Amino acid sequence: MSAAAPAPAGWHDCRDTFSRTVEALAEADPRIVTVVSDSVGSSKLVNFRKRWPERMVNVGIAEQTVVAVGAGLANGGKIPFVSAAACFLTARAMEQIKADVAYTNVNVKLIGQSSGIAYGELGPTHHSIEDMAWLRLLNNLTLIVPSDPWETEQAIRAAAALDGPVFIRVSRMPVPDLKRSNAKFEIGRAETLREGNDLAIIANGVMVHRALAAAEALAADGIAARVVNMSTVNPLDEATILEAAKTGAVVTVEEHSVRGGLGGAVAEVLATHDPVPMRILGFPGFLPTGSADWLLEHFHLNAAGIADAARQLLARK
Amino acid sequence: MTFPASAELRNDPVALIRDKALWIRRRSFQMVYEAQLGHPGGDFSAADVLATLYFGVLRHDPADPRNPARDRFVMSKGHCTGAFYAVLAAAGFFPEADLSTYMQPLSKLNGHPNRNYLPGVETNTGPLGHGLPVSVGIAIAGQIDKADYRTFVLTGDGELQEGSNWEAALTAGHRKLENLTLIIDRNRLQQGARTEETASLDPLDDKWRAFGWHVEMVDGHDHRALYEVLSASPKGRGKPLCVIANTFKGKGVSFMHDNVAWHHGVPNQEQYEQAMRELV
Known part of the structure; x- marks a missing residue:
């Protein structure tokens, strides 16, 4: 829908990973159903509907009902996505989400499609840069922001296996496969993708590959930046955050408002236990007109911008 | 699965329901009096519907409250926990003695029902307009599985001003959920005024028919009428059922009858004693 520049070859739209993984799960487990609010195509679930029309519930354009019906389906023994x-x-x-899903604590998997600023030019009504802040303080609700197709598949599979509510952000913005070796996904466990002891960059979602590129740029200056992928925001891996603080400086990067999201979560932990100089990188709030790519560049949420923020922060260390 | 009272019920279902409804009114009013908190007006308008469901209609097993084959009941008007907790205790989901902890610190009997605290609660309610949409989801699960269980949901009438109900009504009508029964506690009073003075609902039956529902209007204090309409098999109806139960807030106590002050009014000692003299 947004007129983003074509993605580099080999990059992935994680919605495809979502639909492929849900279909694989549905083949093996008849309890898996999908629930949509006229969001079949935008969720890449056309093929699912073709294969299992009776296992797709489309409530029409009615988000309150799509979530509540999910809660009801879970009561009836289904595993609704x-x-x-x-x-x-x-x-x-x-x-x-608060009352029917999190507080009731039911086995519903919420998939927030095209999260963040993926809808670009369509504007702040269609951006979702408040969701991490709103969701991360709901007890019982596991909140995952995967970084690439591998992690998206792992998160979907882990969500299906967990008996409880989960929200997963799935971006339509293309991302590269981070090509981890011997990686193991675990809900609630952050992943250190690059070692370094001069400072730590903590990121999630589509910002992780940009954080890795920033670390590469910093290395050219002789700065060793650790890169932590904090894909689970709730429950938060506080131990890994406190380890990161031992570098003496922490930069957080998120495709989200700078208020209350990943940066806010990390700041709460550091302020409580081990305050170190910090920068929170993200969006300031309602955004001007521009494509997703333009918005990321304009707000310096790219490798150069992250590296610059890191250098400035090091001066305060 | 059968309900525990089935033997008694076979003898005289309406007499049993009448006894239980009286007990629910007395016990819930005691709870509200002791807690000095609650919503007794709505407890009393709903007491006969609840007694009919739990002692005449629902197939459930308090010893196995999450049996997948159970009929579901969702208390969408979650503020009327006095009557709801009383009927759950009467049906055997937890000991009657627990009712004395109503709204006390750390009690399982919160002001609004919590599934994780109490057996017999299907979903946590409290904010209005949540029970019907969740019940539609339960009914769809039953429809997909071609399961036998029925899903019942009780809403207030003022509650129908929440738009979420009408989203759910569309979906239920569209999917022809004959396994779903909505009961509207039509007492015509909301928190501060009459529904028709606030955001009018009439003609309420026409609204539900227009959404693809089958509608029955009953006297919501007539146990026989409630029993007959709620226990009739839904098979072959091809539509969800909406039962508009015409009721009175505060039904059963003269000074509370149809009196908006008793939405969340609580009795003093004299009022409590007078009510208990009348509830016999």
């Missing part, structure tokens, strides 16, 4: 645009799924149905 409720999939809708992240901006509407969260803002429109926040009370259903």
Whole structure:
């Protein structure tokens, strides 16, 4: 929908990973159903509907109902994957997520599609840069922001295996496969993708590959930056954050508002236990018109911008 | 699965329901009096519906409250926990003695029901307009599985001003969820005024028909009428059922009858004693 520049060859739209993984899970487990609010195509679930029409519940354009029906399906023994645009799924149905899903503590998997600023030019009504802040303080609700197709598949599989509510952000912005070796995904466990002891960059989602590129740029200056992928925001891996603080400086990077999201979560841990100089990189709030790529560049949420923030922070260390 | 009272019920279902409804009114009012908190007006308008469901209609097993084959009941008007907790205790989901902890610190009997605290609660309610959409989801699960269980949900009438109900009504009508029964506690009073003075609901039956539902209007204090309409098999109806139960807030106590002050009014000692003299 947004007129983003073509992605580099070999990069992935993680929505494809989502639909492929859900289909694989559905083949093996008849309890898996999908629940959509007219969001079949945008969730890449056309093929699922073709294969299992009776296992797709489309409630129409009704986000409160899509979440509540998910909660009801879980009561009836199903494992529902409720999939809708992240901006509407969260803002429109926040009370259903709070009361019907998190507080009732039911086995519902919420998939926030095209999260962050993926809808670019369509503007702040369609951006979802508040969702991490809104969701991470709900007890019981596991919140995962995967960084690439491998981690998206792992997160979907882990969510299906967990008996409890999960929200997963799935971006439509293309990302490279981070090509980890011997990686093991575990909910609630952050992943150190690059070692370094001069400072730590903590990122999640589509910002992780940009954080890795920033670390590469910093290495050319002789700065060894650790890169931590904090894909699970709730429950938060506080031990890894406190380890990162031992470098003496922490930069957080998220495709989200700078208020209350990943940076806020990390700041709460550091302020409570081990305050170190910090920079929180993200978006300032409602954003001007521009493509997703333009917005990331404009707000310096790219490798150069992250590296610059890191250098400035090191001067305060 | 059968309900525990089935033997008694076979003898005279309506007499049993009447006894239980009276007990629910007395016990819930005691709870509200002791806690000095609650929503007794709505407890009393819903007491006959609840007694009919739990002692005449629902197939459930308090010893196995999450049996997948159970009929589901969702208390969407979650503020009326006085009557709801009383009927759950009467049906055997937890000991009657627990009712004395109503809203006390750390009690399982919160002001609004919590599934994780109490057996017999299907979903946590409290904010209005949540029970019907969740019940539609339960009914869809039953529809997909071609399961036998039925799903019942009780809403208030003022609650229908929440738009989420009408989203769910569309989906239920579209999917022809004959395994779903909505009961509307039509007492015509919301927190501060009459529904028709606030955001009018009439003609309420036409609204549900227009959404693809089958509608029955009953006297919501007539146990026989409630029993007959709620226990009838839904098979072959091809539509979800909406039962508009015409009720009175505060039904059963003269000074509370149809009196908006008793939405969340609580009794003093004199009022409590008078109510207990009337509830016999």
